[in-house]
Amino acid sequence: MTRALVIGSGHNGLVAAVHLAEAGVDVTVLEAAGRPGGATRSAQVTRPGFVHDLHAAFLPMAVASRAMRELALERDGVEWVVPPVVVAHPFEDGRAIALHRDLDATVASLGPRAGAGWRSAMGELLPVADALVATILSPLPPVRPVPRLLRGLGGATLDWGRRFVGSVQSLGLELLGGDARAAAWLAACAQHTGLPPTAAGSGAFGMVLALAGQRHGWPLVRGGTGELAAALVRRAERAGARVRCEARVTEVVVRGGRVGGVRLAGGEELPADAVVSTLTARPLAALLPDGALPPRVARRLRAWRHGTAAFKVDYALAGPVPWAAAEAREAGVVHVAGELPALTAAAQDGERGVVPERPALVVGQQSLHDPTRAPAGRHTLYAYAHVPRGHDLPDDEVAGRIEAQIERFAPGFSPLVLARAVRPPHVTEAEDPSLAGGDLGGGSYELDQQLVLRPHPALARYRTPLRGLYVAGASVHPGGAVHGVSGRGAARALLSDRRLRPWRAPRRAA
Ligand SMILES: Cc1cc2nc3c(=O)[nH]c(=O)nc-3n(C[C@H](O)[C@H](O)[C@H](O)COP(=O)(O)OP(=O)(O)OC[C@H]3O[C@@H](n4cnc5c(N)ncnc54)[C@H](O)[C@@H]3O)c2cc1C
Structure with missing residues (x-):
């Protein structure tokens, strides 16, 4: 029986595990953190009863993607909530433009x-x-x-x-x-x-x-994105996969020119015929011994350009946000930036290494549409800004700028704040080292990091030049977001190389 190890229990790792286990592979998912899910976790980080999406929240690509649809996660408890006002873009004069279903x-x-x-x-x-x-x-x-x-x-x-x-x-x-x-x-x-x-x-x-x-709208998961991760764990375990938490991989073991297994923090060595890494480019490079990959490929991984960092604040609120613009009061997502020059200026500040005075924000109002997220009458709010990697502004100052920006478009917001949880990039990276530097995309999306160049043509089809090593995750095509494409792709490449029959979803689900 083929033994495979998957590094990382984000959704791509779990999707890969489902495919491998369904095809009869003995598969264990190794997760550094104390619980599975990676960037699809939710938690009560402000006050009891307030459920916050720690990272991914709005999942249009998950409902559009065949790799996720074919798993029919609704049978494992996923319930989609689709706000009719998808995203509102307010302006400071109290008007807004909205994308509606x-x-x-x-x-x-x-x-x-x-x-x-x-x-x-x-x-x-x-x-x-x-x-x-x-x-x-x-x-x-x-x-x-x-x-x-x-x-x-x-x-x-x-x-x-x-x-x-x-x-x-x-x-x-x-x-x-x-x-x-x-x-x-x-x-x-x-x-x-x-x-x-x-x-x-x-x-x-x-x-x-x-x-x-x-x-499709921009759907969210009832109860939190973490329910999607939980459903994926149930699905993978039902197929026969094991998920082992607090198992940080420190090295991919290479013997005789091919993968022999992995070594964990603490020294334990786990043998395997194949390893699927779901880590982004630089963290993966750090696990590979010198000479494991051809020098050009190794250099590309080490020199991979991560994008800007997400600085996130989650709020527990005493009531809904009093946006001046009516459409924003109903939207699932609010883009807080205002006029085009302001949006461009915020991005240009970021490129200059400066945290914008008025950061452009992605704001999520999950509890408006999913009452399970907060106690009756109360609300959650999800907000992040893109900030330059390695900036030197104190976290409180950045969080203050985010809050002042919301207040500008929703006068009376601050008095509603019961509690806040600040998640600066270094915390994000400490909790999930694959989100290197707090980059939510697994690497910049500039054109030279796209398609076969994500991250290198030798890895573009989820195989690598190192026999037995397969790659998925946000640094490989088609990049970040919750869609499971690379997890599925890496598993199927592995199955094909070992001449195992790939799992096929029942026709209706696919
Ligand atoms: C703030 C933020 C907001 C986002 N919003 C959205 C959104 O609204 N919609 C959307 O579609 N996408 C969103 N994304 C992007 C999306 O969440 C990610 O692209 C996607 O979840 C990545 O999934 P993955 O399985 O490839 O990796 P991850 O989910 O990052 O999983 C990697 C896993 O590997 C583990 N790991 C790391 N190193 C090791 C090691 N050495 N050994 C063992 N385990 C290890 C990590 O702990 C983690 O669990 C957001 C991301 C962030 C950060």
């Missing part, structure tokens, strides 16, 4: 000129939304969905290709009739990647996230 409502929110542009864009993109997402979330090369996508886009293909490789700011201004507020609304969607609105390639990220919101 309902297309007409989005168009109305954008106003006549920008709304017409959005309707026309959605007329071209919504019919190919599933093919587009399947193209992005397929192992490389995405042979099957691309022809469907190209057929669907027809004469518009070149225009969309051009817009996607450009910046989200240019894409927004072009599509939305030059309306700078509407462009800010779209550009803020690319914030989730940490890419500035002016960066090449941010067009694709902003547009795909907005399109996913229009198509």
Whole structure:
């Protein structure tokens, strides 16, 4: 029987474990932390009864991804909650633009000129939304969905290709009739990647996230994202996998030019025929002995550019946030940045290594839509800003800037705060070393770190030049977010190399 070890119990590790165990492999997931889940954990970090998503919260890619859908986690207890107002973008004059599940409502929110542009864009993109997402979330090369996508886009293909490789700011201004507020609304969607609105390639990220919101909403998991991790653990264990916590891998053992197992902190050595690492590039490089990979590949992993860091604050509130803009009071997510120049300035400060005075925020209002998150009448709030790695501003000062920024758009917010839990990048990294430097994306999303260059062509199909070592996680295609694509891909590569039959989901689930 093939023995495999999976490093990391984030969702990619658990997805890999399901596939391996279902195919008859003896598989153990090794997790450094005291409980599984990685960046999909939730916890009561402010006050008892208030459940906070520590990292991932809004999961459009999880519902769009075949790798997650085929596991039918609803049978293991996952319940999706889909807020009808997906994301609101308030301005300081008390107005807002919102993305609604309902297309007409989005168009109305954008106003006549920008709304017409959005309707026309959605007329071209919504019919190919599933093919587009399947193209992005397929192992490389995405042979099957691309022809469907190209057929669907027809004469518009070149225009969309051009817009996607450009910046989200240019894409927004072009599509939305030059309306700078509407462009800010779209550009803020690319914030989730940490890419500035002016960066090449941010067009694709902003547009795909907005399109996913229009198509599926941005769902959250009832009870917290941690319920998704718990369901994955149940699913993996039912298939026969073991999950071992407090088992930090310190070295991948290499013997005779191939993987022989791993060594844990404390010295224990676990033998294995194959190892699947779900760690991001630099933490993985640190586990490999010199010479395990060809020098160019090893250099690429060690020189991998992590993106900006997420500085997070979770709040327990006495009531809902009193946003001045009505649409923000109903939204699942609020992008707090204001006008386009302010959004761009915040990103540029970050690039200069400065924490913005007015940081651009991603704010989550889970408890508005999922009453299990807080005691009756009370609320949670989830907020993070992208800050430069290694900045020297004290944590309290950064948290203060985040709070002042919310207060600017929601006067009367601060008095509602019952408790707050601050999660600066160094805490994030200490709890999950794979989130190196607090980077939520597993590496910058600039174009030279995309597709086969994520992280290197030799690793692009989840295999590595070191026999028996497979890679998944946010530093390999298609990158970060909760979609399970690389976990599935690495497991299937391993099964194929060992001539084992891959697990196939019942047709209905896939
Ligand atoms: C603040 C924040 C907000 C985010 N928001 C969203 C969102 O709303 N939607 C979304 O889709 N995505 C979001 N993401 C991104 C998403 O959470 C991650 O890209 C994804 O969860 C990564 O999953 P993974 O399984 O590849 O790795 P991880 O979940 O990071 O798992 C890696 C695991 O490996 C363990 N580990 C590390 N080193 C070792 C070692 N040496 N030995 C053993 N175990 C080890 C870690 O403890 C961890 O459990 C967010 C991330 C952050 C940080």
